Amino acid sequence: MEGTVTEPVAEPVPVAEEEEEEDEEEDDEDEGDLAGRFLRLEREQEALLRALPPFGDPVSHVYRPLDYAWEPHCDFVRRYCRTPKRVLFLGMNPGPFGMAQTGVRHREGETEARTGLGQCVCPPWSHRGGNCGARFWGLVRTLCPDPHLFxxxxxxxxxxxxxxxxxxxxxxxxxxxxxxxxxxxLGVCDGGLARAVGLLGVGLVVGVGRFAERRGGLR
Structure with missing residues (x-):
């Protein structure tokens, strides 16, 4: 049977506080700003993915970073996705040592400290490692040292x-x-990518790897 990884169960929150927090989150994402609309798009895609039947063998566990790492992911989007984008760097899916630990795509703990991307929030069951994010952000830093400019x-x-x-x-x-x-x-993800490209006004999609290159053209 497949397992789905979610964050540990938190301490009970008084109903009034819980409702207040939910209202604040809805307000943040309903402001009509680009970051809020992008986050709503991601939530809608996640709902479609959850509606898919179990993936079956060889899949044993499915990690959903946009569930258990939603808060740091939102912080990243609200900081760096406020304006339309000319270029979208497209990857395949989260790696066990990148987005699965941080909630941010292509993000890797050691490199983020050098690029000024902020603090990494890692689930307690995970550990850092790997070099995919290091290679990607290392290239970005070489081409554009200021992450805000990038x-x-x-x-x-x-x-x-x-x-x-x-x-x-x-x-x-x-x-x-x-x-x-x-x-x-892939059908759900192709649709999500097309909506993201349209929302951000992207003119060029750069595939990081052959899979991303093919899906970037929606072929």
């Missing part, structure tokens, strides 16, 4: 926001899924 014209996005693991703990990509599970997943 995000003035560019943004980063994953075609699929889910991380898949086999029972052994091996990382699985969407291409490792059987066609019956992969095709509906």
């Amino acid at each position: 995000f003035r014209h560019c943004f980063v996005y994953n075609h699929c926001p889910l991380l898949f693991l086999a029972a052994s703990g091996r990382n699985l990509t969407p291409t490792d899924l059987p066609p019956a599970a992969r095709d509906p997943l």
